Amino acid sequence: MSEVTKPGGTRAIARDAVRARISEVAVDLFDEHGFDNVTVEQIAAAVGVSPRSVHRYFPAKEDTVIGDPAGWGEHVRDQLVARPSDEPIWDALLASYEALLATPGRNEAQGRKAMRILGSTPALRARNLEKHLLWAHLLTPIVAERLEGDHRGLRAEAIVQASLACFDIALTAWAEADAVESSVELLRRSFGALQPTA
Amino acid sequence: MSEVTKPGGTRAIARDAVRARISEVAVDLFDEHGFDNVTVEQIAAAVGVSPRSVHRYFPAKEDTVIGDPAGWGEHVRDQLVARPSDEPIWDALLASYEALLATPGRNEAQGRKAMRILGSTPALRARNLEKHLLWAHLLTPIVAERLEGDHRGLRAEAIVQASLACFDIALTAWAEADAVESSVELLRRSFGALQPTA
DNA sequence: CCACAAGTGGCAGAGACTGACAGATCAGGC
DNA sequence: GCCTGATCTGTCAGTCTCTGCCACTTGTGG
Structure with missing residues (x-):
């Protein structure tokens, strides 16, 4: 399931991988503590990126689950x-x-x-x-x-x-x-x- | 369309009236400027109450339209x-x-x-x-x-x-x-x- | 190697929403 | 009429999501 980004390039691959990783971590955290009890900051920390970057990949917190x-x-x-x-x-x-x-x-x-x-x-x-x-x-x-x-x-x-x-x-x-x-x-x-x- | 509050009393009537008024004002503002371009603060000012009170009547901004x-x-x-x-x-x-x-x-x-x-x-x-x-x-x-x-x-x-x-x-x-x-x-x-x- | 694009982080800020507290207001009993 | 208690309201402080903006780093292609 590649994303909307232009198909070619190693950059797009990296991007998709990071995106998938954030989603995976977020879903796990939500599953354990509940959606409302997990902040974007916590997700970012768990992945190892800044909160700002999380919002770059997913316009809204909900989208980390929806895809x-x-x-x-x-x-x-x-x-x-x-x-x-x-x-x-x-x-x-x-x-x-x-x-x-x-x-x-x-x-x-x-x-x-x-x-x-x-x-x-x-x-x-x-x-x-x-x-x-x-x-x-x-x-x-x-x-x-x-x-x-x-x-x-x-x-x-x-x-x-x-x-x-x-x-x-x-x-x-x-x-x-x-x-x-x-x-x-x-x-x-x-x-x-x-x-x-x- | 009375609300969930106990039926009796003048207080419930006033409450419903205020609620209806807020909803009416909000819908008018949304209609004119668009939902995203109107803040709760503006709605509150137009009605003549504090923003906090608006949130007391409607848990979310969307509910002013939905009812x-x-x-x-x-x-x-x-x-x-x-x-x-x-x-x-x-x-x-x-x-x-x-x-x-x-x-x-x-x-x-x-x-x-x-x-x-x-x-x-x-x-x-x-x-x-x-x-x-x-x-x-x-x-x-x-x-x-x-x-x-x-x-x-x-x-x-x-x-x-x-x-x-x-x-x-x-x-x-x-x-x-x-x-x-x-x-x-x-x-x-x-x-x-x-x-x-x- | 170098210019350029892309990605990232930090910062500041708007806006929605919440809890806590103090003052105002009104219903009902005396 | 007045007091008491419940309800309503405003103010303040705070959290969290989400968005521009800018500087910095890191790859990519010539």
């Missing part, structure tokens, strides 16, 4: 546009999210820990929902293009937001349950809850 | 439990939200202004979605009770969150469009987007 929203959002969008245009929209969305969950390079334990912290702190939940809003802006136009009839914009928004809610619910359940079920399984089940007849 | 989340959430919940138990769940949810929109005492112009500000600032949208999360906690158990089969908890969550997304989308669209369509109409349409077959 890079735009990156994965664009990933989902790319998956969606690649689906055949005659596929039912819900199937296409489900497949796109599944592809995201199946992306390699995602640390299972770390991801679950981050998700658990995310669910425990209101401020973090809010920031996470903001990320979903950003995703929605990326996905809605694509969905709207596949719909027919009137009010496509409104309907597309409803479908996208509902699917994102399913995605969020599945991940939350996955983080809280003790690995007895895969995230993909939970995702399919939550999607199924909205289509009793189809 | 009291729990109050209306419980209202929706009460509506939902009052629906006949054999009614399809989506119909029951739709009716409950409609009842909320039809509640008297809601200032149309002020509500629309607040909604528009809410849509223009990411931090506010996120905080508003947090409110919906609180509502979801109230509604999910009731919905779960009406479902049958396995995984009722997860399915109930998906349904509730999806319906809340529809509610939010309808209100946002209502605030941005220029009154050409009623909020109830938009709500029904967004609900319809999720049930192409039913």
Whole structure:
């Protein structure tokens, strides 16, 4: 998961590494003491950098847990546009999210820990929902293009937001349950809850 | 819309009035200058109280726009439990939200202004979605009770969150469009987007 | 080797929010 | 009318997040 920085160069590699390290340390500290009881200064000290630099890598403290929203959002969008245009929209969305969950390079334990912290702190939940809003802006136009009839914009928004809610619910359940079920399984089940007849 | 304070007494009335006044002034200022360009100090000065008092009425600056989340959430919940138990769940949810929109005492112009500000600032949208999360906690158990089969908890969550997304989308669209369509109409349409077959 | 870009740290400051304390204000009993 | 106690308010001091700004260091490419 490289960042937004220009791809080439050793500098970009170092940057990503530092970024990942800060995130890792922060999540561990949050997990142990709680999000509100850890200051940016403490995170910086634990990593070995100045507080100023932490804020250079992450505009907000919450982002150390959330990560890079735009990156994965664009990933989902790319998956969606690649689906055949005659596929039912819900199937296409489900497949796109599944592809995201199946992306390699995602640390299972770390991801679950981050998700658990995310669910425990209101401020973090809010920031996470903001990320979903950003995703929605990326996905809605694509969905709207596949719909027919009137009010496509409104309907597309409803479908996208509902699917994102399913995605969020599945991940939350996955983080809280003790690995007895895969995230993909939970995702399919939550999607199924909205289509009793189809 | 009285608050959480004990019902009786002139003091509670005064308290609600001050609270409403602060909210009104804040929304006007945000509307004119933008949410981020207005400080709590300015709001306090405009109302004629100290900044400390503003924070006494509203724990966070965002809450001056959002209002009291729990109050209306419980209202929706009460509506939902009052629906006949054999009614399809989506119909029951739709009716409950409609009842909320039809509640008297809601200032149309002020509500629309607040909604528009809410849509223009990411931090506010996120905080508003947090409110919906609180509502979801109230509604999910009731919905779960009406479902049958396995995984009722997860399915109930998906349904509730999806319906809340529809509610939010309808209100946002209502605030941005220029009154050409009623909020109830938009709500029904967004609900319809999720049930192409039913 | 040298110029230049990029990264870092320290500093100062704004703004949101909190706790503690003292004074003002109002309800209800006498 | 007046006192007592509860409630409300303002002031002050303080923490924490986040942002410019500037000087310094460290790599990168010519």
